[in-house]
Amino acid sequence: MTPRVLDVLVVGGGATGAALLRDLSMRGARCLLVDKGDFGTGTSGRNHGLLHSGARYVVKDEISALQCARENAVLSRVAAPAIEPTGGLFVATPDDPPDYADGFAAACARAGVACREIEPAEALRREPALRPDLRRAFAVSDGAIDPWALIELNLRSAVHYGGEALAYHRLVGLQLANGRIVGAELADVRSGSTFRVAPRMVVNAAGPWAGRVAALAGAEVTLTLGKGALIVLDRRPVDSVVARCHPPSDGDALVPVHTVAILGTSSVTVHDPDRYAISPAEIAHLMALGDQLVPSFSASRVLRAYAGVRPLYLPRLDELQPRERAGLAADPAAAEALAAGRIDSRRLTRAHRVLDHGPRDGIANLVSIVGGKLTTCRLMAEETADTVAAKLGLGTPCRTADEPMGGADGGRPYWLGHRLAEREVAGGGDADLVCECELVSAGDIERFLDERWPCSLDDLRRGTRLGMGPCQGAFCTFRAAARVGERAGGRAATATGERGLLVAAGGPSPVEIGRVADGPEPPEPGDGPIGPALVDAALVGFLEERFRGVRPVAWGRQLQEAWFEAGVYLGVLGVDALVVDGQRPCLPEDGRAEL
Amino acid sequence: MTPGAQPYLPPAAAPPLPAAGAAVIGLDVVRLAGFTADACLKCNVCNTVCPVARVTDRFPGPKYVGPQAQRFRSDQARSPQSARPQRVPRSPVTPLSLLEPPARPGGPGRQTAPRPLSPDLTVDWCSGCGFCTRACPAGVEIAEINSRARAVLRVQNAAPRLAGVPLRRRPLRDWALGQTDLLGRLGVPLAPLANAFLGSRRLRSLVQAVAGIHRDAPVPRFAGRTFRAAWRRAGHPLPRPGAAVSVGADGRFPRPDRAVVYFHGCAANYQEPRVAESVVAVLARNGLETIVPDQVCCGLPLISNGYYAEARRKATRNIASLAEWAAAGYRIVTASTSCGHTLKAEYRTMLDLDDPAARSVAGATWDIMEFLADLHESGRLDTQFGSLAGPGGTARPLLYHAPCQLRSQGIGLPALDLLALVPGLEPIDLDHDCCGVAGTYGLKEEKYEVAMAVGAGLFDKIRAVDPARAPAAACDSETCRWQIERATGRPTLHPVEFLAEAYRAAAPSGQRPADGPGPSVDDRPADARGAPPEPGSTASA
């Protein structure tokens, strides 16, 4: 079979990749986007969800600050349904260095980041849960982003312009000839089958995995992976983004996102983007941080904890911008390291970089986009697309900042009460609810399955917020599993790599091809015994995934909930007797000693 | 105090207060009712006890409108105090587009989020009976959460007002239902006219058309004279607001061990002075004088109709008056379970009045039956009741309904125990959750059918007993009495009225009770039990 010819293959379906697919498709290029998992399962699905105003960066990283300030306004306009314009407060507490606030205000003014000092009393009126002994408060334009909604908006728009996107397709190999990529091997991770495409250009938007993707073409991209852990409260003690006015240490802020509030982050360097854990020390650190902002924080209910890795690009010496070079030279330790040929990454801008591997590595049609933020994903896509378009000879300019996504009437910003109001206006009632906490109805589930089948409960979660509320799946898991089972017509199945990812048995067996650069592979279908019903796999996979996030914060009310859930699934349904993938499920009972 | 004499009760001490700032600095959000939603385990127990969800599909139940919906409410949509009225058109169902905040006007420098409005509609079907809160194993204050959400809805749908009176039908109706004081003051002087008006079906249809109060719903008749007026006429003092409490030999009032402070509330003042008279008589029989302090409506009808700010004004005045008595060591009794529950709990849970004065009032307040049961417990209740047996000495069943406001107080069902002391009475607990009316809920045209369905089982149980055997029923709450009476035709009285009746049927007081509880009663100086004043005779004039 001759490989399909494409203009651009985009590798990585995070916020950046999705925005890029849209941008290039709008410019008229024939593009395919692939992700090895579901869209938004990388860093884009594991971050803080803060739409930066730029204020966080004004003091130390003006480039990032300016980009954020600009993109904040752009995204609020073009991606309104994915954004809640909560507004933000930077508060100086007695625990913060008193002079920082002055420098902060001055830097905002210098950088043109909108910022207005308000009386602490006014801040408390706006957010009564804040600690009452605030010294100073600054109102900024921070907001909240739903990354999955943002990706969804981008993908829908891209598809409208002729773009194609494939989830669960991994780039496993690149064929090079004469300094050009001539072919790309894609593996369908659910069936194991592979196929080849022939792209004129390849863009590496693989986030923390960008080094591995570049390595498939023999190029070297060095990333410093900074893990950040976050904890999720079951409700919003504040309706604005609240951050502390002190030197950015861990980017500590409390962000109201949908029905929950997310506090983060810690920052720990890790080496493998697929393997990292959250330590009790990190949780303790975050709880203390929360109490410094909202006094009742540690008495509140914590739903779960999760972590993501920030892919910080470590530039080669010749890639340093003049401004960065000056910054490094100004700091004695960094200057010394620089003289020795090393770069102190803490002094670098957090802004993204577009790497053209033609001049850099002699691979004419490979471009990587590294670093950056969720807030700036559109800008990252624009700059990357400019480079790609120039190489393809496309003259069309970028239009992503002008054309709103989400249609004429869908252009309203997200509002917390939306789901409830929608139900209420439609007559209210809970009879058809599958997930009661997040108000996900049977209709919502069926609509998602219609579009995306086959998919896992975890995909359903990202698409609908199934199981993301306080009960963390206690009631919705079995209800949703039953619907997935109905769809599958009761066919036998097994779970591959990521638990809960479903593979219909009887599909083509996996073929080993190309160089697998992604390190240890999860077991492929066929490795383990095939057998348990699809529903079992869905149920167990999702329960395990939910419980993994609960485990680090299993105390108080969430521990009660975990026991309640254990009663439902272990006591009533006997889920612990199921064998999926040759293993017994890893559910709370196993953790008894720990709990 | 006379040597050897025991006070009938230890003086009420205000509950100990936590040292200021002891717990956490700042607003202790965890303790506020709305934040108890945090504790919800999604167990569904509340859904199984909700009387309204039992009878109508229009109400999705406590779990959905309570802890679940709470997560979709912003601070504005949670707390009536910070909610601001919004312009919403008058259609029965608010279109979604109007519930949403306006699109964010783009451009830099916009600092605050659009203020979201209430996302609620169905929470309006919650009657506020509180069964859910009492059943929740996790301590979620569901009914309280719902009440606040309803109040926000009310603020959102606020109508323009003229001299404080809302100018639209439903808001006017809800506001008027909260004005028990005002209605009483207007209705009592015009009692014959007002009662004739309320008794006319034609005119009630008119009221329904104009004001949305169902024409078949129970509304009480006004008394010819208020209890307070009768009390004053009988020569008793009525302390004025702000009058300092003067106690003891040179003061106007008997000492705290010789008297109790009586919060009569609205119904016993304007509609049922006979209940107040019974309270006074029963207390007198037990050697206790009644002090009638300055007071206004407790505010509950305002709270449940969403008028929190006005309720707060009433509450503040009551607390200012009652706290003085509480501080002087007096017990405060009330025969209205609604008032009792409000004084004890709702000032704190609903109106956020949680200062030491409010807490001391809450700590000193007793339901009259709770108070009498406590007297009995300590052997100080005069149990010389006359028989209330039927003709030929047959014991009569007394059908008793325990109202929700009583159950919310967590004091058991003291009336059942006390009524069992009366010879010839066999109190029977009707054991039905709710009569449906829930204060003013069942009066509203759109709620009437639901309220009647909620109470249907109760009414059936009452109708099943021959009126010849059980001529009257008993219930501690006035609105429930009116509802039961209206639905079944069976006269329904406060339990204290039966006790007063039984005392009247007995030999005059002063004799040693046959089953005398102990020497301490006899040890009391005679003046402690002295001859009861006779307010009943004057007040019933």
Ligand SMILES: Cc1cc2nc3c(=O)[nH]c(=O)nc-3n(C[C@H](O)[C@H](O)[C@H](O)COP(=O)(O)OP(=O)(O)OC[C@H]3O[C@@H](n4cnc5c(N)ncnc54)[C@H](O)[C@@H]3O)c2cc1C
């Ligand atoms: C803890 C934390 C908090 C953060 N908070 C914020 C914040 O509040 N605001 C903000 O603006 N930014 C924040 N960020 C930064 C932001 O999340 C990231 O910069 C952004 O999501 C990166 O998106 P991306 O699309 O570039 O990468 P990713 O989302 O990681 O996407 C890369 C994708 O590539 C796929 N992939 C990898 N290898 C292959 C392959 N071989 N074949 C196919 N697909 C492949 C992966 O599955 C993945 O989906 C935070 C980051 C972290 C870690």
Ligand code: SF4
């Ligand atoms: S207060 Fe009563 S009516 Fe309202 S939800 Fe609770 S049980 Fe139901």
Ligand code: SF4
């Ligand atoms: S009874 Fe309490 S814990 Fe159970 S669902 Fe209702 S509110 Fe939640």
Ligand code: SF4
């Ligand atoms: S109306 Fe009566 S029984 Fe019904 S909810 Fe109230 S007090 Fe309870």
